[in-house]
Amino acid sequence: DEFKSRFIDEYQTGKLPRQIFEENGFNADIIGIKRIEQSAHRWKKAYEKNGLIGLKDSRKMSSGRPMKRELTAAEIIERQKARIELLEGQVNLLKKLEATERRLLNSNENLTPNKAYQLIQETIEQNGFKGMTKYFCGLLDVSRSGYYSYLKASSVREAREKLDLEAKGIILKAFNKRGYKKGSRSIKMILENEFNIVFSRKKIQRIMRKYGIVCPHRKPNPYKKIAKATMEHQVVSNKLNREFKQGIPGKVLLTDITYLPYNGKCMAYLSTVKDASTNEILAYHVSDRITLDIATKTIHKLMNNKKVKLHKDAFIHSDQGSHYTSPSYQKLLKKNGLGQSMSRRGNCWDNAPQESFFGHLKDDVDYKSATSLKELRSKIKHYMVYYNNYRYQWNLKKMTPIQYRNHLLAA
Structure with missing residues (x-):
């Protein structure tokens, strides 16, 4: 019955x-x-x-x-x-x-076979359906034999899941090290250099995708002109021509200014000088005003930095902002024996490494939460130390900027 x-x-x-x-x-x-x-x-x-x-x-x-x-x-x-x-x-x-x-x-x-099998298994177990396997497999266009093989391999999946969880814990240690978020390349270099663990990039990317470990991506900002150059301001030619990696520390120096909103309505500005060959930040200045002083003080800090040895043919490359076309700024460079080069008008790619640095800094530093200019300066200082000494970079043979600078000097 x-x-x-x-x-x-x-x-x-x-x-x-x-x-x-x-x-x-x-x-x-x-x-x-x-x-x-x-x-x-x-x-x-x-x-x-x-x-x-x-x-x-x-x-x-x-x-x-x-x-x-x-x-x-x-x-x-x-x-x-x-x-x-x-x-x-x-x-x-x-x-x-x-x-x-x-x-x-x-x-x-976009359902993979394994996801389809998992969905069928969950549906049958939750609703107590009997004899519906063939129907569900047909509905999702997967084979019944594949589904039964999936059920038999549950122990293998559990073992793999256990290994993935262990790898996740290791990757998270590198991901959160020193408080800054990182991508798969940085994680791989940190694991190899500081934990003596070798994971392939594909494995790191797979684990990050699986467990939702997301490295923040920079949002593109429209190129903003600081001020219109007056008639007395002079633009110089593009001496660099995007030859950033010349393998000579202290020769190609990149500079630019970026804005840092903080504490709701306050605004600060950061000016930096970056060595294009080693990616090292040689000098920087944070100010709450975007006057000419922010650019000139950065140059003064560069020249007073005893750890920096500039090449005899060193030159500064920048955009065509009013700070860098100013007669006072150009006179200061000549006084210190520095040449000058400028990007083409409205072309940020001519100064791409410098723009890239600002992007990474804004990803990693929580500058918006600063309640005062002093706190913001402290955050920037902490990041500069981290960036130069501890942030491994893929295009620097997996070294930090200072390690790569010493490597070039030794060579």
Whole structure:
């Protein structure tokens, strides 16, 4: 009787009689397809006539002869109750199935086979569906054999997940080291240099994608002109021509100014001088005013820095901002024996390494949370020490700027 009831439920979901028999452990070849079809016809007819009670084996209660007497009112009510319960159960099953179908189909976009198998497994376990594997696999266009292989490989997946969690912990240590977020390249270099651990970049990227470890990406800002150059301001030619990596420390010096909003409505400005060959920041100045002093004070700090040894042919490369076209600034450079070069008008790529540094600084330093100019200067100072001494860079043979400078000088 239990199988008959299950047969009717599954038959109404669209399964064939032979499929239902075989999924419930019957051998169709022994029983015979004819007997299966006859049984299906007989049970369907009995169910349509008397509901769930019509499926019960009458031989348990009578001699098998058809009942000639009229049914009592209690018997009719009992049969109708049973029929209603069965219909309600079928409606709930169909509602569940419809919701499940929608969930599966909505999740089917760009779904990998493993994700599809996981979705099928979760759906079957959560809703208690039986015999729906083939239907769900067809719905998501994956193979049944692949699904069963996925179930058998659960122990392998658990072991792999355990290893991935261990790798995640190691990667997070490098990711959060010294308080600045990093990408896969920086993480790889830190693991090799400071933890003596070798992970491939692909593994690091896979773990970061899997567990949502995101390195912040710089948002492009429109090129902003600081001020219009007056007639007395003079633009010089582009002496650099994007030949940044000349392998000579202290020769090609890049400079620029960026803005740093903090404490809501306050604004500060940062001027830096960067060695294009080693990426080292040689001098910087933070001010709350964007007057000419911010550029000239940066040059004074550069010349007073005893750790910096400039090349005899050293020159400063900048954009065509009013600070760098100023006669006072150009006179200061000549006084200190520095040449000058300028990017083409409105072309930030001619000073790309300097722009890149500002982008990394704004990604890594939480300058907006500073409540005073003093606190902001402290944050910038801390980052400059980190950048020059501890931030490994892929294009510097996986060294820090100072390590690479010493490497070039030794060579």
